[in-house]
Amino acid sequence: MIDALDRDLLQILARRMALVAEVAAYKRQHGIKIRDAHREQDVLRDRHERAVELGLPPGEIESIFRVLLRSSRDHQAALRAEVPLTETAYTVAIIGGHGKIGRLLARLFGDLGHRLLIVDTDTTLAAPEAAAAADVTVISVPIDRTEAVIRAVGPHVRPDALLMDVTSIKAAPMETMLASTTASVVGTHPMFGPTVHTLQGQRVVLCRGRGDHWADWVAHSFTARGLVITETTAAQHDRAMSVVQVLTHFQTQVQGLTLTRLGVPLAETLPFTSPAYLLELYVAARHFAQDPGLYGPIEMLNPRTSEVTAAYGVAVQELAQVIAGADQEAFTRLFHEVRTFFGDFTAEALVQSSFLIDRIVERS
Numbered sequence: 001m002i003d004a005l006d007r008d009l010l011q012i013l014a015r016r017m018a019l020v021a022e023v024a025a026y027k028r029q030h031g032i033k034i035r036d037a038h039r040e041q042d043v044l045r046d047r048h049e050r051a052v053e054l055g056l057p058p059g060e061i062e063s064i065f066r067v068l069l070r071s072s073r074d075h076q077a078a079l080r081a082e083v084p085l086t087e088t089a090y091t092v093a094i095i096g097g098h099g100k101i102g103r104l105l106a107r108l109f110g111d112l113g114h115r116l117l118i119v120d121t122d123t124t125l126a127a128p129e130a131a132a133a134a135d136v137t138v139i140s141v142p143i144d145r146t147e148a149v150i151r152a153v154g155p156h157v158r159p160d161a162l163l164m165d166v167t168s169i170k171a172a173p174m175e176t177m178l179a180s181t182t183a184s185v186v187g188t189h190p191m192f193g194p195t196v197h198t199l200q201g202q203r204v205v206l207c208r209g210r211g212d213h214w215a216d217w218v219a220h221s222f223t224a225r226g227l228v229i230t231e232t233t234a235a236q237h238d239r240a241m242s243v244v245q246v247l248t249h250f251q252t253q254v255q256g257l258t259l260t261r262l263g264v265p266l267a268e269t270l271p272f273t274s275p276a277y278l279l280e281l282y283v284a285a286r287h288f289a290q291d292p293g294l295y296g297p298i299e300m301l302n303p304r305t306s307e308v309t310a311a312y313g314v315a316v317q318e319l320a321q322v323i324a325g326a327d328q329e330a331f332t333r334l335f336h337e338v339r340t341f342f343g344d345f346t347a348e349a350l351v352q353s354s355f356l357i358d359r360i361v362e363r364s
Contacts, residue, residue, distance in 0.1 A: 201226065204222050
């Protein structure tokens with residue numbers, strides 16, 4: 001009986017997604033944006049209330065509908081709901097198009113109806129040739145090769161075209177692009193990896209270099225596929241990334257290295273894990289499952305790395321001395337100092353981390 005009801009649920013979900021496709025067509029026809037935050041809140045409030053009336057757990061029901069709304073947005077984006085019917089189809093060359101991010105970008109621009117030229121080490125098409133033929137040339141190569149590729153490609157980009165990159169640092173690549181071409185220049189940094197399940201809500205940083213028309217086009221293209229744009233300068237980006245990436249990756253690496261060298265087998269600790277500790281282990285293990293050739297340059301080439309790692313070392317020593325001295329008063333003082341820094345963000349952190357912990361418990 002339960003299996004039959006589950007199959008009925010799947011049929012209803014399929015019907016719902018078919019209606020979403022009709023909504024996407026209507027939105028595209030009338031120039032309506034995919035996401036309507038007020039409508040989503042109304043839906044979630046209504047489903048929450050109905051769950052209570054039916055004796056269902058409202059939190060879990062709300063989670064289910066959040067997933068449904070996200071998948072609906074993703075489906076609408078794939079159907080080009082935010083792409084005008086009169087949108088110009090451009091030729092987009094992706095240098096490094098067989099890399100993980102390169103493939104994702106190829107899918108993104110392909111979904112939006114653009115023609116693709118893919119260049120990589122295993123293609124017969126050369127980067128200068130592709131850049132000369134393209135309206136948009138995207139540099140998606142390893143960080144330590146980015147500037148050299150830009151210098152090789154830049155002179156071949158037409159003055160009326162666009163040269164853009166997707167590098168994790170921005171100041172140096174932006175300067176190199178501006179110096180290497182007279183074309184429009186935009187720097188971007190996708191703040192997500194190539195294995196994400198959906199582009200909906202993923203963040204992309206955008207730095208305008210030269211040519212607002214093309215910068216607006218990039219922003220619109222990413223937004224149409226469900227991405228969230230953060231506009232900033234190259235210098236501000238690199239300053240923020242010294243915390244968001246360098247500090248975060250560095251502390252994860254220190255944690256992993258410490259765990260490795262303590263001599264306590266990981267399997268020995270797992271039966272004692274709380275969900276919060278398990279979440280930290282997942283983050284660390286996920287980090288070390290990635291390519292060190294990616295993370296090394298991110299940390300080594302950021303102009304503020306030495307400042308960040310030095311501050312981390314000072315904090316480690318200070319806290320270690322407090323704990324070694326069993327100084328509860330000093331420990332409490334440091335605790336409150338950090339709590340004050342986080343401010344109102346702590347309330348959001350408690351809610352969101354509790355949600356993540358609940359999801360981990362569900363899958364254990």
